[in-house]
Amino acid sequence: MSRGSAEFPQRWRSWRASGARYTSSLGGLPRPMLLHRDLSSLVYSVTELERVMASLPEGSYEDEDFLESLAGTLECLKEEITRRDPHPFSSEHSEWVEIFTGIGLGWWAVP
Template sequence: MLTHIPASTVIETFGLTAVTYFPRTAGGHLHEPTARFLSCVGLPENSFYSPRLDLENQASPRLSNSPTLKAHFEADGAECPPEAEGWEVLGGFIYATVALDPRDGKIYAFPEGEEFYVPMHADVSSLVHSLLVLEQGKADYKNLPHDDEGAAGAEAAERMKQRITEVDPTPFASADSEWEKLFEEISFGMWG
């Protein structure tokens, strides 16, 4: 079940121009709660995640018209795992392609240059919740004292991780996850 996140919270945090909405289409094959969330709440964009992989293409994104993960891999000359061929490209997270399984709404990360994938989120609401926590944490981080050899940054990172895992433990379930890598950098003071 998706976490309730008011669309107004996403807009207030990221700004209207940084939120991408995905219109629902008749006969769409997307998991119904996921389709509803993407059309009403949308996906925010920040310095870590973007739902717009092709900024040259000004057309409104539509998951049913976007390239499948297989097409995305083929464009890069790579081979897509067979079980993921019908997944949809949902965006990019730092150095990973983010994909959505349209049957159940689960989200996976494909690290750049790799053909393996790691579960990233249980659903789109978890992704948005995590991005909200990250954005709010980034603002708080700027106000921390930075003269104690990174202890304040490490504590802030730990608080953010806790807030994220309260909703969904998936982002930190694997040492290979993109979230784990990002938070390692944050705890070492490489943020700010």
């Protein structure tokens, strides 16, 4: 099975079928939650978020105009991820919602 131009090694194919599962601990109670339909969705989401984070200038979280621009960038990324896979943002309690909210509020600054 391939997705786009990427070919997944044989040993990874069962991971794609089962989806990327994660135990969430948000809200204090661990619970299983399907965050991605497959490994390619997880990799895409992490890679694209890293790309956005790497492009942010240091100290920019104190600029209101920057925060508005960042909110738009994160919303576009969220829409693109959701077009590929609805799972990451399907619950208001998912880790992805928490991560994007935290970045947008400046809780997670560029290292």
